[in-house]
Amino acid sequence: MNLVVKIIKIVFALVFTAYSLLIVYQLFLAPKEQRFHLAANMQGVGLSQTMFSILNWQHPNYSDAFFERSVPFNKRGEYAIGFKYLDKAIEIEPEKHLDYRGYMKLRFLRDYQGALMDFDRLDNLTPDIVDAPWGEDIDFLRGESYYGLKDYAKAIECFQRSVNNQGVDWADVQTFVYDGLCNYELANYKEAISSYEEALKQYEQTCEAYFGLGKTYLQLGDSLTASAYLKKAKENIRFKREDYYKEYLNEIYLEEIDDLLRKLEK
Amino acid sequence: MKTKLNLWLICSFICAALLTFWIHGKLTHHVGDITFDRNQDSTEFKLCNDENIYQYYSINTHYEGGKRAIKEKLQNQFSNILLPETGLLTIRFILNCEGKTGRFRAKMINNSLKDIDVSKYDLSPLFLSISELKDWNLGIIRNEPQNSFYQISFKLHEGQLTDIF
Numbered sequence: 001m002n003l004v005v006k007i008i009k010i011v012f013a014l015v016f017t018a019y020s021l022l023i024v025y026q027l028f029l030a031p032k033e034q035r036f037h038l039a040a041n042m043q044g045v046g047l048s049q050t051m052f053s054i055l056n057w058q059h060p061n062y063s064d065a066f067f068e069r070s071v072p073f074n075k076r077g078e079y080a081i082g083f084k085y086l087d088k089a090i091e092i093e094p095e096k097h098l099d100y101r102g103y104m105k106l107r108f109l110r111d112y113q114g115a116l117m118d119f120d121r122l123d124n125l126t127p128d129i130v131d132a133p134w135g136e137d138i139d140f141l142r143g144e145s146y147y148g149l150k151d152y153a154k155a156i157e158c159f160q161r162s163v164n165n166q167g168v169d170w171a172d173v174q175t176f177v178y179d180g181l182c183n184y185e186l187a188n189y190k191e192a193i194s195s196y197e198e199a200l201k202q203y204e205q206t207c208e209a210y211f212g213l214g215k216t217y218l219q220l221g222d223s224l225t226a227s228a229y230l231k232k233a234k235e236n237i238r239f240k241r242e243d244y245y246k247e248y249l250n251e252i253y254l255e256e257i258d259d260l261l262r263k264l265e266k
Numbered sequence: 267m268k269t270k271l272n273l274w275l276i277c278s279f280i281c282a283a284l285l286t287f288w289i290h291g292k293l294t295h296h297v298g299d300i301t302f303d304r305n306q307d308s309t310e311f312k313l314c315n316d317e318n319i320y321q322y323y324s325i326n327t328h329y330e331g332g333k334r335a336i337k338e339k340l341q342n343q344f345s346n347i348l349l350p351e352t353g354l355l356t357i358r359f360i361l362n363c364e365g366k367t368g369r370f371r372a373k374m375i376n377n378s379l380k381d382i383d384v385s386k387y388d389l390s391p392l393f394l395s396i397s398e399l400k401d402w403n404l405g406i407i408r409n410e411p412q413n414s415f416y417q418i419s420f421k422l423h424e425g426q427l428t429d430i431f
Contacts, residue, residue, distance in 0.1 A: 006268075009275050016278035023285050044321075046295035076298030076321065077356040077373060077417045080381040109354055110421060110429055111377075244323040247333040247431050255331050 027051060032059055036068065044072035056088075063092035067100065074104055075245065098122040099133030106141060107246050112148035115141070130165050137162045140175050143182075148249055152182035173199050174241060174250065177208045181250055184216055192216045207236035211252045214260065227264050233257050298415060300360060300369045311360075311368030319360055319413045325405025327361060327414040336399065336418060337430040343395040344420070344427045350374065350382050355420040357389075357396060363411040365402040 026035065032055060039051035052069035055062060067089035073082030086104070089097040102118030105111040119142050122131050131138040143158030159179040163171045180195035193216055199209035214230035217223075234257045241248055298321075313319065322328070329336050349355065359370045370393040374382040396418065404411035421429035 006271065009271055013271070013275040013278045016275070016282040020278065020281040020285055023289065044297045045293060046297075047289060047292035049297065050292055072297040075323065076415070077358050077419070078298060079354070079356070079375050079379060080373070083375075083379040109379075109419075110431060111354075111379075114379075242332075244326055244328075251332065251334075253332050253334045256334065 027054055028058070032062060032065075036062075036065055039065075040068050043068075044076070048072075061092055063089040063096060066092070067097050074108060079109065095122070095125045098125070099131060099138075103134040103136070103141065106145055106148070107243075110148060110249075112145040115145045119145070137166055137172065137175075139165060140172055140178075143175070143178055144249060147178055147182060150185075152185045155182045156186075168198070169202070171202075173202045173206055174208070176202065177206065177212060178250060180209065180212045180216075184212065184219070189216050189220055205236045205239040207233045207240050208250060208252055210236060211257060214257075218260070218264070223264055227261065230257055230261050230264070234261070298358065300358065300371055300415070302369065307369050311366060312362065313360070313413050314363035315410065315412065317413070319415055320405055320407075322361075322405070322414050322416045325407060325412055325414055326403075327405040327412075327416060328403050329399060330401035330403055333418075333431050335401070339399060340392075340395055340418070340420075340430055341427060343392055347387070347389065347392055349384065349387055349422060350376070351425045352377060352423050353382055355384065355422065356417055357392065357420070358415060358417040359393075359396065360413060361402055361404065361416050362413050363404060365400065365404060365411075367397045367399070367416075370396065 026038070027050075035051055035055060039048040039055070042048035049069065049072075052065050055065040056069065059065065066085045070082045070085035070089065073079070073085070083101075083104075086097065086101050090101060098118050099122055102115045102122065105118060106115035119131075119133065119138055122133070123138060133141055139158045139162035143155045143162060146152070146155035146158060156179060159175050159182070162175050176195045176199035180192045180199065183189070183192035183195060193213060196209040196212045196216070199206045210229045210233035214226045214228075214233055217226035217229060233252070234254065237252075237254050237257065240252060242251060299319075320327075353374050353376045355372060355374045357370060357372050359367050361367055370389075372384050372389050374384045376382050405414050406412065419429075419431050420427060421431075
């Protein structure tokens with residue numbers, strides 16, 4: 001009987017010890033890449049942040065851990081903390097993380113000047129390649145930043161450079177939409193129409209381009225054509241570019257199309 | 267020998283138990299959580315279902331008419347609110363499964379992306395205006411509307427409200 005109790009005690013003690021050692025191993029001793037992926041898969045969870053803090057302490061030059069640690073803070077509006085970690089990642093490996101910071105400053109903070117500084121710095125660090133911050137062409141994002149700053153002439157330069165860099169067929173269709181918007185703002189209505197038409201040539205469901213054409217023809221006093229394009233924008237509104245995180249600068253809404261249509265009907 | 271075995275068993279059990287509690291605490295805490303604070307939160311605001319709160323972007327909680335509609339309703343609400351002149355103010359709050367809002371929290375950063383303490387400013391009129399937004403499209407999981415966090419950012423430049431997004 002004593003032997004059975006003893007064996008049970010040993011088994012339990014072994015299980016408890018192994019369990020504790022496994023946790024300690026996962027937190028402190030496993031290869032850093034393995035711990036990084038485990039923590040990254042639990043984005044935003046307290047345990048993930050603890051694992052990143054251990055990685056930051058053990059491997060102060062492992063920039064990915066600082067970068068990934070920043071992500072949930074920035075997604076959840078805690079920008080001071082998020083950008084503190086992101087800045088640290090950039091301090092270690094600027095070429096690797098400047099693109100994301102520029103993208104975040106543009107889309108999450110609407111800090112257009114800050115975004116441009118990051119894109120320009122990245123470009124200077126990588127002179128032989130056309131960068132694509134977070135998957136989007138750097139000149140497209142620069143153009144968007146200048147659009148945010150209302151510097152439409154510079155924005156147009158960037159959008160045209162983006163098209164030249166990538167080729168007309170490969171450029172983001174929104175490049176032509178933004179180009180149209182900038183020309184509209186500068187009262188270059190002929191150029192605006194041509195840009196919107198190019199967008200529709202690339203993708204005929206681009207509701208932003210139909211909307212832009214509607215507004216441009218309205219400006220030119222051609223209510224009939226304006227109304228037809230606004231109706232096309234309405235028909236295609238389900239194809240509009242949207243993002244669950246943040247509103248795009250050139251995002252359009254059904255309500256504003258309806259407002260314009262109502263005005264035209266009066 | 268018997269004492270050593272008992273000691274090993276007890277110590278290993280205590281270690282395992284402490285680690286389990288610690289991990290449980292770490293797994294149930296998330297970046298951006300808003301815990302109830304009796305000094306600033308209404309007791310009338312209740313969470314639904316099992317009190318899980320999702321991020322708005324995970325379940326597509328959004329406002330009917332998008333940020334444009336929010337902008338239209340909130341842009342005139344700043345005239346009586348005293349705030350630092352320049353920076354980005356972010357109001358984060360919870361929407362429950364009935365579309366009611368509560369537990370408002372404010373954070374602000376300056377142009378250097380450093381925190382500005384806004385606790386000394388009275389933001390209750392702004393919280394009230396947000397709570398008057400009624401056309402929420404709540405995120406749905408298994409045909410049930412869910413609680414979610416939501417946030418609205420206000421950009422201020424030299425005392426002027428320049429953007430809401």
